[in-house]
Amino acid sequence: MNTTEPSSNSAVDGPELSYESGKTLMAKGPQAFHDLMATKLPAATGRPLPRMEVRFSNLSLSADIVVADDHATKYELPTIPNELKKTLMGPKKKTVRKEILKGVSGRFTPGKITLLLGQPGSGKSALMKILSGRFPMTKNITLEGDVSFNNVPREQIEDRLAQFVSYVNQRDKHFPTLTVKETLEFAHTFCGGKLLEHGHGMLDMGSSAHRDVAALEEMKKIFAHYPEVVIQQLGLQICQDTVVGDNMLRGISGGERKRVTTGEMEFGMKYVSLMDEITTGLDAAAAYDIVDTQRSIAHRMHKTVVIALLQPSPELFALFDDVMILNEGELMYHGPCNKVEAYFETQGFKCPPGRDIADYLLDLGTKQQHRYEVPHPVKQPRSPAEFGESFRLSQIYQETLSVLESPYDPELVESVKDIIDPMPAFHQSIFNSVMALQWRALLITYRNQAFVMGKLAMVIIMGLLYCSIFYQFDPTQIAVVMGVMFAAVMFLSMGQGAMIPVYISGRAIFYKQRRANFFRTGSYVLATTVSQIPLAIAETLIFGSIVYWVCGFASEAKLFVIFEIILFLSNLAMGMWFFFLAGVLPDANVVMPVGMVSILVFIIFAGFVVTKSLIPDYLIWAHWISPIAWALKAMAINQYRSSEFDVCVYDDVDYCTKYNGMTMGEYYLDLFDFVTEKEWVAYGIIYLVAIYVIFMFLSYIALEYVRYETPDNVDVSVKPIEDENSYVLTETPKAANKPDVVVELPVEARERNFVPVTVAFQDLHYFVPNPHNPKEQLELLRGINGYAVPGSITALMGSTGAGKTTLMDVIAGRKTGEDIADQIIRGSSVEQMKRLTIGVELAAQPSVIFLDEPTSGLDARSAKIIMDGVRKVADSGRTIICTIHQPSAEVFYLFDRLLLLQRGGQTAFYGDLGPNCRNLIDYFENIPGVAPLPVGYNPATWMLECIGAGVGHGSEDSTDFVSYFKTSPYNQLLESTMAKEGITTPSPDLPEMVFGKKRAANSMTQMKFVVWRYFQMYWRTPTYNLTRMYLAVFLAILFGLIFVSNDDYASYSGLNSGTYNAFWYFVAATLAEIPYCFVSSLLFTVIFYYFVGFTGFSTMIVFWLQSSLLVLMMVYLAQFFVFLTPSEEVAQIVGILFNSVFMMFVGFSPPAYKIPSGYEWLYKICIFKFPIANLISMIFAECDELPTWNETTQAYENVGSQLGCQPMAGSPETVGHITIKEYTEQYFGMKHHQIARNFGITVGLIVLFRIWAALAMRYVNHQKK
Structure with a gap:
């Protein structure tokens, strides 16, 4: 017990210790090791x-907090209107100064250990x-x-x-x-x-x-x-x-x-x-x-x-x-x-x-x-x-x-x-730092096997799918060829979005270690990006090889290598872009939608969905900065300027004669407004390398200078916090007039509306797979016996890792349960959170309460308050089982019974504690070799030290406390009590436990409160909802600006490129849930619909409803994947794979009439086809009476005003003369008369995904605890 001070001779030679390992160096305990260090280091x-002395004088720290100047606390809740109000109020916002430290002076001297004491929020x-x-x-x-x-x-x-x-x-x-x-x-x-x-x-x-x-x-x-x-x-x-x-x-x-x-x-x-x-x-x-x-x-x-x-x-x-x-x-x-x-x-x-x-x-x-x-x-x-x-x-x-x-x-x-002077800011060189960080990043990435294998499986599946659908495509079908190249770049780039959750979770660790000068920010950024290269190479080689050779690209090895380099660099560049967003934006609620919208912007300006000539001059800069545009351009030139296609005559067509000297390759590149010079392939590769480096530099700037670290204890309210300490249990009833005396109030006063329950557990074992050898099992609990009776508090104690929480989870039937937590109470103190947690459980009027560490993270005063409240709850006739680590003697005396576990999940003691723990003290003092309890010593601490809890104990103590207990009168009493009626066997004197229904509340009540809670949760998550509303407005204006000045959205290239496919897919991935999805979609539709020149109010309403249902379907599908998969990253991969597969069968690329017969079943079950077909057909296939073609005049007659009645402009010779409605229905299979049917199917799919999500949430659990 007594700490040994340095001996007089230890500073001369130091103790004799072996240098073979850390274990031998610590063989005689930490004091001997430190004596050795104190000798050898000088x-x-x-x-x-x-030695370093720290002095601080008149240290004052304050924070200026912006608050709404209103006494009603509801105005400070983080709701959407309040966030908008704060944003719009600007300078009118009231600033309150919160003083955290007030003129503190002192010094910490070398050779001394100082205790810093204070309640939570005191400034420690x-x-x-x-x-x-x-x-x-x-x-x-x-x-x-x-x-x-x-x-x-x-x-x-x-x-x-x-x-x-x-x-x-x-x-x-x-x-x-x-x-x-x-x-x-x-x-x-x-x-x-x-x-x-x-x-x-x-x-x-x-x-x-x-x-x-x-x-x-x-x-x-x-x-x-x-x-x-x-x-x-x-x-x-x-x-x-x-x-x-x-x-x-x-x-x-x-x-x-x-x-x-x-x-x-x-x-x-x-x-x-x-x-x-x-x-x-x-x-x-x-x-x-x-x-x-x-x-x-x-x-x-x-x-x-x-x-x-x-x-x-x-x-x-x-x-x-x-x-x-x-x-x-x-x-x-x-x-x-x-x-x-x-x-x-x-x-x-x-x-x-x-x-x-x-x-x-x-x-x-x-x-x-x-x-x-x-x-x-x-x-x-x-x-x-x-x-x-x-x-x-x-x-x-x-x-x-x-x-x-x-x-x-x-x-x-x-x-x-x-x-001090010679000390560098960082101990490692940049090279060594990058190598160490890279090795760590590789370990972290590749230990997530589900993620890595999921990505590789995804690229193989998609590669095989692409090559089977587009097997040996016709190079003259430029829309198909461009579509394959575009999809290849997009698919691998989007796959990098799955890394966002990994980057976000690692950011907090980066903040901690960077502030500790473990490494430079530049080293971290470089190592993180380099660690992604092996997986990017594997993805590119697998996917690129399958797609390139089977689809029928130019068969030259040099061109294939260039194709792979472009794919690889675009993959890296987009991965770096997502890494930058994860560093510069506050949380995943913002990073994910912004990331998706940024990809959408890159797509729109890539030159495929909207050709370069159709992009307004004031937005052309977006085309030149889009990495996807450069990748697509380089790929297209690499393909069509190859020796195979850079010819005048191809398939008996003389392109040079027919098209002003352009070769076949130049002609088809010109159709998409691409430059035709071969050097642009090199420019594209150079640009992708440059943008990769730029994104890397931006990531460095973001992580070095933008930190989302909220300082503790800087929240403030205009309302005085005078009730901060009013949660107390005084010795007189005068405290009853205090409004916050929570625990004292109604425990005894109310009529008892619960059935007292005795909890017993007999010969309890618990096994988990051995992480080093899954075929073996580790036994965490070994034959535990015990019981807890109404009106008592039973403590579960033992050394850290002895199995206390495991035992309680098993008894409570919540082995996969998680800690109670909630974002909306993020401003509460730890003590308030503990009170709230206990209050939530008490609200259900339970007979048995399990408490896991109710005093952990609390100061001594708050711990006593909480446990006094728990004692009163037990006195009301409830059964309480509680794990606790460091109870003060005063708190420990509140317990009635103790189950003490030793390392390995075995019982070292079970029984009544007695007044002031007298029974426990007598039991241990009677064990041979156990030193008596020192005067004034905490029995809880002494008892744990006796059984070898603590650090580095146990191996040297020969006393077998488990065997001693098994032969003790306490174990005999336990066994005899367990055999009694009412403990482990039914008793006729006790009412039978009858559960009239599984839930305490009826279905209507559950629905009412759960729905209300979810509405409140969404209402009070402004970062999530405002972000998507802002993005809806941004997208509507962006698309409006692109399409407002041209009428070519009805042209062959505009429709055939799959504009609305990508468009609605990404809008759907950005917006979300009822009613927010309807509000977000309404904002988008109102701006976009009229901006681009669409007409008809009733059509706009239907357009809005269908787009809202599409968004809702996408959100519910995503939620299903989240419930089904083990982690956020895997859910992203599954989502990307699912969307990539089914977006191919919407009917755009390939067109519905060209889908191979072997894949028609995928086209028929494609969930996106129904809502997207409605969005397209209600605009482009609406025509009450088709015009007639006059062979003499070679023109249409009686052309109506509706968009679907208009002739298709710029259609190839193979298509001939055709109206927009006919082209939409014949080539894409999107028919106007099926709108009602498609609406019904979309609603049915939404219901189906909710059912699937409910089943996954009910039956699939990936927690490994």
């Missing part, structure tokens, strides 16, 4: 251990982020005051600050498919691990003639094994080869993930460590061990360590040298831990016996402090501001001020030239 470098994280250079300094943030490190101002070393100061974030953000060991090894590599191995880097900084060569070699060995050392220090050796995982992928436990977050920032020989809530989710013993290790590092390595904790137990508190207390940005105390109680006694407060010191300190400055007030001659401070003012007048603060005003220790100032 000898190796020829100078004392580096903000202070740490400011000192470490991690705070996102946006234009609305104001920072005042001075910060210096060894007399060097922060501003002078801002770009290198991360190399001196590490910051461990609260959030556990890691790549889920990397293992624990890989995650830490990559961190080690980025922080200079490879340089250190070879004796360069930090060890060589400030070279000295006094270094010890042998010690230098030994330090190289230590650095080589440092990832394993960190794994041993954090107790991660059991799970080091397990993937980190996330909500969808089974990986390590939450506590282990938190330790990985801590370990990731342990590399790079930092001089200052700032750690934010590193023990959240850890059991008490593990938390103690980790903080004890950091204490050892501070004391032995002379490091400056500051740790912010929420619920430190007295044992944890005792490990710290100093404590800093913040409350609402005010500094309430900063000084030695052993003086803090005495200081607050001078202010009129006393910590009562049995109260945890941290709980007591956190209550000061809140409405809980009355319980600690003692008679005092001067009025006690009440608010945090008053506490701050009192502290500024204290002797401790005055001593701090005098130190801050005095010069630094000369040794520290002298060390600047050795430890």
